[in-house]
Amino acid sequence: MLSRTDLRGTTPTAAQLRRALPRGGTDVNAVLSTVSPVVEEIKTHGATAALDYGEKFDKVRPASVRVPAAVIADALANLDPAVAAALRESIARARAVHADQRRATVTTQVAPGGTVAEKWIPVRRVGLYVPGGNAVYPSSVVMNVVPAQEAGVPSLVVASPPQAGFGGWPHPTILAACALLGVDEVWAVGGAQAVALLAYGGQDVDPAGGPGAELDPVDLITGPGNIYVTAAKRLVRGAVGIDSEAGPTEIAILADDSADPANIAADLISQAEHDVLAASVLVTDSEALADAVDEQVVLQAASTKHADRVAQALGGAQSGIVLVDDLEAGLRVVDEYAAEHLEIQTRDAAAVADRVRSAGAIFVGPFSPVSLGDYCAGSNHVLPTSGSARFASGLSVQTFLKGVHVIDYDEDALRAVAEKVVTLADAEDLPAHGDAVKQRFASLRDPS
CATH class of the missing domain: 3.40.50.1980 (Nitrogenase molybdenum iron protein domain)
Incomplete structure (x- = not known):
C-alpha cells in the first residue's frame, strides 16, 4: 500500500531531498x-x-x-x-x-x-x-x-x-x-x-x-x-x-528497528483517516521495520471504519516509506520534509528529538502518539503544513498578540545621541529626519 523511496547510498542536497520526498498539498x-x-x-x-x-x-x-x-x-x-x-x-x-x-x-x-x-x-x-x-x-x-x-x-x-x-x-x-x-x-x-x-x-x-x-x-x-x-x-x-494557509494534514515518523511496527502502522492510519489527501510518511534505516509496517498497515487499514478513505490516502503520492542509511540521514530527511506532526520512535528518542529543527510538533517515544496531541496532550493541533514548519509555528498565545515597542527618552538621553541621528539621516539623504532632532536643540541648528 505504501510506496517506497530508497535514499540509501546517496547524499542528496536539500533541494534534491525536497523533490524526492513524498509530498501532497493542494493548488490554491x-x-x-x-x-x-x-x-x-x-x-x-x-x-x-x-x-x-x-x-x-x-x-x-x-x-x-x-x-x-x-x-x-x-x-x-x-x-x-x-x-x-x-x-x-x-x-x-x-x-x-x-x-x-x-x-x-x-x-x-x-x-x-x-x-x-x-x-x-x-x-x-x-x-x-x-x-x-x-x-x-x-x-x-x-x-x-x-x-x-x-x-x-x-x-x-x-x-x-x-x-x-x-x-x-x-x-x-x-x-x-x-x-x-x-x-x-x-x-x-x-x-x-x-x-x-x-x-x-x-x-x-x-x-x-x-x-x-x-x-x-x-x-x-x-x-x-x-x-x-x-x-x-x-x-x-x-x-x-x-494564521496560515493550511494544507492537508500530515504525519512523519522517524523510527529505527527498536520501534513497534503495529504502533507505527496505527499512527500512519490515524492521520490518513482525516482526508484522502492526508500524508503519512515513515522514515527509517531498517528495511525489516519497513516490511513489518507494510504488513501491519494492510492488516489494520482493512478493518478501520474509514477504510476507503484511508486506502486512498496511504496509496497516494503524498504517502510512503523513505529508506535511509542511518539516523543521521533520517534527521536530514525529516528536517527537509518539515512535517506538521513528527513522531520520534527510536532508541534515545528524546535526544534524537532534541536535534530536530523543523516540525510543527514533535511527539517523543512510543507513548506520545499524534492522537494524544489532537485531543489531550495540552499542546495545540493547529500546525504548519506542506513544509512550512521550516519557517512557521503552530497556533499559540503569540498568534493573538501584537508586540509593540514603546520608546521613552528624556531630553538628556536624546541630546546624547542627537548628532549620531543627524549623521545617519544625512547618510541616507533624509535630512528632514535630522532636522526633526535639530529642532529640539539650538546647538545643532544651522545658524543660517
Whole structure:
C-alpha cells in the first residue's frame, strides 16, 4: 500500500531531498477564480450573500447567521456526559500549557533616561474557523479558543458550517464545546463565505423580517479548512490577518528497528483517516521495520471504519516509506520534509528529538502518539503544513498578540545621541529626519 523511496547510498542536497520526498498539498491558485467572486459578493452584500452561497454550496440555510443563545445552551445540556468530561480535560490541559506562553512587558534601559519597552497587546477581535466535512471537530474549538482567551482577546467569534441534520445550525458538539469555553457568539456559516464574512462583517438577517444585528468584522482569522477556505484566507489577507494557509494534514515518523511496527502502522492510519489527501510518511534505516509496517498497515487499514478513505490516502503520492542509511540521514530527511506532526520512535528518542529543527510538533517515544496531541496532550493541533514548519509555528498565545515597542527618552538621553541621528539621516539623504532632532536643540541648528 505504501510506496517506497530508497535514499540509501546517496547524499542528496536539500533541494534534491525536497523533490524526492513524498509530498501532497493542494493548488490554491487553481480555485482562486472560483472563490474570488464569492469573497467580493460578501464584501458588498454581507450576510445575505453568505447565506445565499451557503444554500447553493451546502444545500442548507440557517434562519440567521448568529446562532441563538438557547440553541448553544441546549447543545451543552444534551451533550453526552463522557464527551463533556473529555472536553473539560482537554480544555484544562490546553489552558495550562497556553497560560505559560503569555509574555510580560520587557523594558530595556538603552541609556540613562532612555528606555525601550516591548509590550504585548491582544488583537481586538478574532474569528476562529472550525471546519465540518468528514468529521466533527470540537477539539478545533478548544485549540483555537483557548490560546485566544489566554492571550486576553476581548472579542471572539467561532464560525462553523451549518448542518441540515441539526436545524441549519453547526453540529451540536461544536456548539457544546463553545458553551464549555464561554463562547457566546457563534456563526452558522462555513467555507469561503465564512472567511469573507468574518473579514468584512455585515448585518445579520432577522427571521421575523426586521433588521438583524450587526456582525462585526474581525482583525484576525485562524483555524484550518479545505482548499476553498484557504483560498479565501489568501484573498482577505491584508484586510485582516490570518494564521496560515493550511494544507492537508500530515504525519512523519522517524523510527529505527527498536520501534513497534503495529504502533507505527496505527499512527500512519490515524492521520490518513482525516482526508484522502492526508500524508503519512515513515522514515527509517531498517528495511525489516519497513516490511513489518507494510504488513501491519494492510492488516489494520482493512478493518478501520474509514477504510476507503484511508486506502486512498496511504496509496497516494503524498504517502510512503523513505529508506535511509542511518539516523543521521533520517534527521536530514525529516528536517527537509518539515512535517506538521513528527513522531520520534527510536532508541534515545528524546535526544534524537532534541536535534530536530523543523516540525510543527514533535511527539517523543512510543507513548506520545499524534492522537494524544489532537485531543489531550495540552499542546495545540493547529500546525504548519506542506513544509512550512521550516519557517512557521503552530497556533499559540503569540498568534493573538501584537508586540509593540514603546520608546521613552528624556531630553538628556536624546541630546546624547542627537548628532549620531543627524549623521545617519544625512547618510541616507533624509535630512528632514535630522532636522526633526535639530529642532529640539539650538546647538545643532544651522545658524543660517
